[in-house]
Amino acid sequence: MKIAYYPGCSAKGSSLDYELSTQAVLKALGIQTVEIADWNCCGSTPAHAVATDLSTALCTRNLALAARQGADLIATSCPSCLSNHKHAHVRMQDPDFRTRVNELLDEPAPEQMPEMTSVMQLIAQQCDSDQIKSRVTKSLTGIKIAPYYGCLMSRPAELMQFGDPENPTLMESLLASCGADDILDFPLKTECCGASAGIPHRPLTARNSGRILQLAVNMGADCIAVCCPLCQMNLDLRQKQAGKAEGTKFNIPVLYFTQLMGIAFGCDADSLGLNKLCVSADRITDKIHALSTAAKEAAQGGKA
Amino acid sequence: MNETIDLIRSKDPTFQQEVEAESGQNISNCYQCGNCTAGCPAALDYDMMPNQVMRGIQLGLRDKVLSSQAIYMCLSCSTCSLRCPNSIDIAGVMETLRHMARRTNKVGVKRVEKFWLSFLDTVRTFGRSYEIGTMALYMLRSLRFWTDVDLAPQALMKQKLGLKPHVIPSKESVEAVGRIFKRYQERAKREGVRP
Ligand code: SF4
Numbered sequence: 001m002k003i004a005y006y007p008g009c010s011a012k013g014s015s016l017d018y019e020l021s022t023q024a025v026l027k028a029l030g031i032q033t034v035e036i037a038d039w040n041c042c043g044s045t046p047a048h049a050v051a052t053d054l055s056t057a058l059c060t061r062n063l064a065l066a067a068r069q070g071a072d073l074i075a076t077s078c079p080s081c082l083s084n085h086k087h088a089h090v091r092m093q094d095p096d097f098r099t100r101v102n103e104l105l106d107e108p109a110p111e112q113m114p115e116m117t118s119v120m121q122l123i124a125q126q127c128d129s130d131q132i133k134s135r136v137t138k139s140l141t142g143i144k145i146a147p148y149y150g151c152l153m154s155r156p157a158e159l160m161q162f163g164d165p166e167n168p169t170l171m172e173s174l175l176a177s178c179g180a181d182d183i184l185d186f187p188l189k190t191e192c193c194g195a196s197a198g199i200p201h202r203p204l205t206a207r208n209s210g211r212i213l214q215l216a217v218n219m220g221a222d223c224i225a226v227c228c229p230l231c232q233m234n235l236d237l238r239q240k241q242a243g244k245a246e247g248t249k250f251n252i253p254v255l256y257f258t259q260l261m262g263i264a265f266g267c268d269a270d271s272l273g274l275n276k277l278c279v280s281a282d283r284i285t286d287k288i289h290a291l292s293t294a295a296k297e298a299a300q301g302g303k304a
Numbered sequence: 305m306n307e308t309i310d311l312i313r314s315k316d317p318t319f320q321q322e323v324e325a326e327s328g329q330n331i332s333n334c335y336q337c338g339n340c341t342a343g344c345p346a347a348l349d350y351d352m353m354p355n356q357v358m359r360g361i362q363l364g365l366r367d368k369v370l371s372s373q374a375i376y377m378c379l380s381c382s383t384c385s386l387r388c389p390n391s392i393d394i395a396g397v398m399e400t401l402r403h404m405a406r407r408t409n410k411v412g413v414k415r416v417e418k419f420w421l422s423f424l425d426t427v428r429t430f431g432r433s434y435e436i437g438t439m440a441l442y443m444l445r446s447l448r449f450w451t452d453v454d455l456a457p458q459a460l461m462k463q464k465l466g467l468k469p470h471v472i473p474s475k476e477s478v479e480a481v482g483r484i485f486k487r488y489q490e491r492a493k494r495e496g497v498r499p
């Protein structure tokens with residue numbers, strides 16, 4: 001199977017760390033993808049908020065490029081890019097709408113275009129739990145993780161096909177395969193963080209993100225694991241703004257699930273972009289290191 | 305009394321049909337349980353709650369609904385759609401209303417639209433979106449020069465904001481994306497709607 005890869009714009013800027021850690025994890029697991037040459041922005045929220053045909057045309061150009069590249073499947077890390085391309089794929093089945101979109105493109109879209117999936121689902125599809133376990137050199141055992149998906153990854157349910165739209169569990173499965181044994185049942189896991197309202201309407205985002213951070217802290221989480229560049233930015237870069245909204249100061253690391261997997265696989269910090277995090281993940285990496293070293297020593301001691 | 309008269313005067317029976325046709329949703333099915341509003345993460349900032357928007361459509365309050373701020377503040381998170389006992393895709397209805405409002409030049413929250421247009425300007429120009437460019441254009445459009453300046457030092461230090469635009473490497477592709485926007489804008493002009 002030929003798998004194309006769509007990084008999305010934030011991969012080149014605000015979520016470079018997601019991109020780096022995604023590539024590191026895919027490499028460690030031996031999953032090969034080829035980036036779509038000359039991909040363009042999907043238009044994100046602004047395009048679909050303004051006009052469905054514009055959003056669909058932008059996405060269709062990418063789907064068509066991947067089709068011409070001979071891809072069977074496209075993977076992307078970003079839930080917003082994923083949602084837009086999936087919507088485009090479905091909407092293009094309506095002949096009248098297709099005509100309107102084709103009018104915007106240089107050439108009509110090909111009849112058959114590959115589907116898009118999330119990197120998270122791609123990993124789960126390509127590797128079973130044992131294969132993931134076999135890569136682990138530093139187990140995530142003993143780390144209390146609050147899994148947070150945000151609103152886009154699992155909704156709308158029929159479109160995203162991501163399990164229970166209010167209680168997805170795929171991230172937990174992958175982290176469990178990496179040894180995580182203290183993953184919280186996090187009630188706000190699919191609550192919206194405030195999304196792109198951060199710029200035009202900051203109080204809304206600060207309040208929503210603040211609630212999520214506060215609950216994670218109250219539940220004693222060591223860190224929050226995320227899978228969306230916008231959620232990560234709202235919870236990490238905007239953590240101070242969110243703290244003000246809650247009348248407190250937060251200090252909790254917010255890592256991409258791929259960064260946690262990469263740490264478990266023993267990838268070095270730079271290759272996972274850990275230095276890009278605003279709230280340092282040092283105390284997480286230190287704890288993982290200390291616990292896994294202790295566990296190894298105990299195991300050796302047991303053998304001796 | 306006055307309220308009742310106003311309602312009757314402003315009732316536009318074709319409004320519900322138009323919304324239903326464009327969104328593909330059956331608005332009559334809404335029985336005002338309020339689930340959509342209860343779960344909405346943005347409702348605190350709305351002038352009309354999601355269930356009121358639905359009722360407004362049923363009552364044919366075209367002006368009131370299309371001029372609302374709510375349809376511009378909606379985050380498209382789909383929580384409402386998921387929890388509606390009548391399976392109405394409220395998020396889809398909100399998006400349809402936003403499109404209808406823009407087509408008739410009704411912009412309930414101007415700064416939100418300014419943000420969208422600033423973002424899309426960078427895509428039109430470079431083929432990919434570009435954070436600093438979006439911010440700069442947004443500040444110019446909205447004259448909100450203090451927007452997120454508190455984040456700038458940290459964001460720059462962590463190289464979270466690329467100073468250079470993210471441009472598609474091939475010039476031909478940048479132009480191809482530009483042509484999508486051009487055709488879109490020309491068509492909007494032909495059809496007499498706000499692009
Ligand atoms: S989609 Fe919009 S209206 Fe519906 S719950 Fe989300 S923010 Fe509220």
Ligand code: SF4
Pocket residue numbers: 333334335336337338339340341354355358384387388389390391392394
């Ligand atoms: S959840 Fe559905 S039925 Fe209930 S008020 Fe909202 S739209 Fe109407």
